[in-house]
Amino acid sequence: MKHTPDIAALIGSRICHDLIGPLSAIGNGVELLSLAGLPETPEMALIADSVTSANAKIKFLRIAFGAASADQLVNHSEVVAILDVMSKNSRISYDWQVDGDLNRVQLRALFLAIMCVETALPLGGEITIRGSGIFAAGRKLNIVQHHWDAAQNKAAADLAAAHVQFAVLPWAASEAGMIPALSVADGSLDLAL
Template sequence: MYKDIETISSLISSRICHDMVSPVGAIRNGLELLEMSGIAPSIELDLINQSALNANARLSFLRIAFGDAGAGSMLSQTEIIAIIDNYYKNKRVQVDWQVARDQPRPQIKILLLLLMCFETGLPYGGEILVRKADSNWAVSANDERAAFDSPQWDGMITGQDIALSSATVHFELARMALAVNDITPEWRRMPNSMRLQFQTKVA
């Protein structure tokens, strides 16, 4: 019997995302059939299509961020870039992913959760830079309108309890993912910028 609530919640998240992929895919297939039948293009069809694409992008991103990390599994560089690009395609926050090669899925889970944290700290938009050299990761963002002084960031850096809501639960999930993988980040917080570095056991 599972007694680890983090494991149970991640499996539930994986199941929800998995089950939602099929109906979203069916909507897109239905739209393609309508287009093949000769139906005239319209604003309504474009809206449905864009909504389906956006839903699929979010499911792909959240399935890894909130779902089971799948210890030992890898994600290809192509898949990682597609997941990040599609998720942030129409957002004010952009991600500069300067990471080559395939990566272990548990590490990408951590990075996606951290991207969500950084996104929360950039309410007016900005760019998040992600780099990796060997087993050393670095994530940073700098914007004059940044908000990296929230209680959630305080908790991430100091280890104190975090007041959570559905809109900020990724902060605790990121902290838990780092702890589970025995990672202690080095934080550097300035008034309008945030940078963290950490090292993983597997390059």
């Protein structure tokens, strides 16, 4: 049987790849200005922080929506670094408690699950990621049931682009040997995988 490429994932990978280059160039330019003796102004710090945040988000999205193979390992420290940068100046903090390196297929499912969980924390909170799933707590939970029905492959949903992760998660989780199951109680949620 001939392998059919996942065109959507390849497009996602290509877009992220093409954006990383210009963002890295901006970061390098800021660093060169600093090395040239230009004083660090609040504006320069804002540009540097913005480039760092954008690079981390692009790396996250590339894993979540890009092409993946079980042969490609992602280093534990790289995942922690991405999530640490995403936590900075954010209402959401991430606590990565998964030991060791993961392959891209497993990590893609976890990153998509993180994106789903983020939508449930409109006022922010903490997301803890373990090998068995994701736990989140915040001041307020916003559970949109038809999104989560789609994420758990219980029903098809008419989703906006901002919620596409709910449609992609069941497929990615299945490929990683995971089955999403949501439980909610007392201002927290637990997404078993």
